[in-house]
Amino acid sequence: MAGIEPYESALDAIPGSHPYPRTSRYHDAEIGVHTQPDGTQVRYAKRRLLPPLAEAAEETVPHTVSSGERPDQLGQRYVGDPGQWWQIADANPTLDPRELTAEPGREIEIPLPGGFPGGGRG
Numbered sequence: 641m642a643g644i645e646p647y648e649s650a651l652d653a654i655p656g657s658h659p660y661p662r663t664s665r666y667h668d669a670e671i672g673v674h675t676q677p678d679g680t681q682v683r684y685a686k687r688r689l690l691p692p693l694a695e696a697a698e699e700t701v702p703h704t705v706s707s708g709e710r711p712d713q714l715g716q717r718y719v720g721d722p723g724q725w726w727q728i729a730d731a732n733p734t735l736d737p738r739e740l741t742a743e744p745g746r747e748i749e750i751p752l753p754g755g756f757p758g759g760g761r762g
Contacts, residue, residue, distance in 0.1 A: 663723060669686055670686040672684050700731050704745060705740070707744040718751075725737055728751065731748075
């Protein structure tokens with residue numbers, strides 16, 4: 641991954657050093673702590689908020705879906721990692737990532753290198 645120093649990615653292998661790996665959509669999410677009535681503290685990732693799609697339109701390029709394509713294939717093609725399909729999902733108005741490629745001929749948005757603004761890492 642461009643821009644990450646070797647020592648930084650090595651930290652991902654240390655349990656507890658990061659709640660989520662650098663490639664996760666939740667890596668930059670704020671971590672909250674909920675205290676249960678018995679005093680037990682439970683950590684959780686707070687909700688990720690994305691910018692309005694209209695504001696990020698110039699940060700994407702169009703892609704016409706071909707028959708049989710899948711979100712993971714697009715992640716590999718455009719981001720270089722099939723696990724990064726979520727960056728493409730973030731740039732499109734869909735809740736289920738399978739909807740991205742369900743309809744051949746549909747035009748979807750692909751984030752430019754660097755990731756969808758506010759949505760994750762590139």
